[in-house]
Amino acid sequence: MKERLNEIEKEALKEIEETQDRKSLESLRIRYLGRKGLLTQILRGLKDLPEEERPSIGQKANQLKTRLSSFLQKRLDEIQKREEVSVGEELFDVTLPGKQFPVGYKHPLTQVEEEIVEIFRGMGFQVEEGPEIETEYYNFEALNTPKDHPARDLQDTFYLDLPPDEKGEYLLRTHTSPVQIRVMERQKPPLRIIAPGSCYRADAFDASHSPYFSQVEGLYVDEGVTFGELKGTLEVFAQEMFGRGVKVRFTPHYFPFTEPSAELAISCVICQGQGCRTCGGAGWLELLGCGMVHPAVFEKVGYDPEKYTGYAFGMGIERIAMIKYRINDIRLFYENDMRFLEQF
Ligand SMILES: [Zn+2]
Structure with a gap:
């Protein structure tokens, strides 16, 4: 026991x-x-x-x-x-503050793009999109930019190492204008579109150039569209974007796909036209390019140039944003520095 x-x-x-x-x-x-x-x-x-x-x-x-x-x-x-x-x-102290989740913001370029789109939608324009990988035909030829044109220089364009098809070599589009051709190929007038999107050029990366940038393209085609309508529409846009007091000026320019072509400048938003460093003392800031659609472009898409007229315009979203927010270096948009981005 x-x-x-x-x-x-x-x-x-x-x-x-x-x-x-x-x-x-x-x-x-x-x-x-x-x-x-x-x-x-x-x-x-x-x-x-x-x-x-x-x-x-x-x-x-x-x-x-x-x-x-x-x-x-x-x-x-x-x-x-x-x-x-x-x-x-x-132990859980209910009086402690909760976890702080930072609030996200839209990128300033997205905000400006949306603002541009809204202004033109208010004037009856519809949004269209097109591919960023394009062919020589859509990026140049159909836009009346023949093979020997300086804009087709290898140094300006990112060509892709892909076997070409019947529309030519593949490339990254250098502007949003190919969307004009694609829309006109599948639609008959009247049409009134804007096409925002990314573009690529073999440019230096400095305060005013970037190999990547974004544009908004505009196109209006119908019977009897006049240059006066183009001026009126873009003046409304400039004043909606930069304020009622802004003056606009059209000066002759050259683009292969419009004739006549013009450049639109607005009175300097900083000095109100008095002349300052930003406007180089001129009192004017170049804003965008525009013009009446070249008859050769209409012929490419099968529109009768005797029957239809139209206008087109294209603007750099970065440029609009830089003027609007007085930003002097395009690179700020792409550096993802929160101290910059949080200001918008
Ligand atoms: Zn100025």
């Missing part, structure tokens, strides 16, 4: 030591010290033992009972202490 008690002691101490939670500790207590527990049974069975063994076994069993009790209590204290610590770590 003594050996049995020794075994119980050894086993119980080991189990108590290994217990990690209150629940298993409680079941150990019941197993050893409960009303039907192992020790209780032994104590109850004392009367069946030979009389000479009873005192020593009884004493040993009672000592073991006390020992296990204190051991269980000690282990319970340890477990409780550990639980308090971990509860403390998870």
